[in-house]
Amino acid sequence: METGEQGVLKAIWGVLRTPVAPEHRGDLAFGWLILGLFFLQVFTGILLSLYFQPSPPLVAESVQYIMRDVDWGWLVRGVHHWTSHAMLAVCALHLLRAVVTGSYRGAGTPNWYAGTLVMAVIVVATYTGELLTWDQDAYWRLSGVLERIESFGDIGAFVAGAVRGGEEVNATTLSRTYSAHSLLLPWLAWVLLVANLWFLGRRLGARRGGAR
Ligand code: HEM
16 A cells, blocks of 8 residues: 555656646746745755844844854855745746636646645745844834734634734744744645645646556
8 A cells, every 4th residue: 555655756756757748838847946946945044043043132143143254154044035035936926827827727726725825835934034033123013913913803812822922022932933934834835835746746647547
């Protein structure tokens, strides 16, 4: 019997070896580009996390240290910043293409949902990344957003409380924002990206008439 992991590998292999119709090559190119940018984002994020200190009295100094004293730190930070925006732009083009070509309908619907969710996760990851400098601007922006989230009934109050980690925005909030940014959201994006490939593999497999 096939395990889930074997199923995913088989699907990825199926995508790689199936000839793609010329009209779908653009979709595939955008998809691989998003995956490549995602790996670059995780790689530069891991490098940043070697020096970044997610604690209010140390955070500004650690970012300055990355920019001034760490070899190539300014470049790694710049790549991490711009890759997230490039990823958002490519995701938007990818989804726009699906709408224009109509490939979001029928067999493409699971891919459409997974793709839309990937983009939503990347928006939140970019937003949380920009809060990590924990300056006045980031502090008040997050406080405002949490107040708005709190106004959405019990669920809103629960989510805002879970992010804040208490009554007010403080060191715990920064540490939770950092762990969501560097662990929860990238893993969620990865699961959705693999699901996207898996759905695609199934579609191509079905078209070949071979194994699903
Ligand atoms: C979906 C993936 C990710 C996205 C979209 C993303 C996006 C961002 C953005 C936009 C910033 C602010 C950069 C700036 O303007 O200065 C940032 C900061 C940061 N990210 Fe990420 N990131 C991702 C994954 C990760 C991962 C996997 C890690 C670590 C394992 C990480 C670690 C950091 C750190 C330490 C900072 C703070 C340093 C700084 O302000 O430059 N990120 N991220």
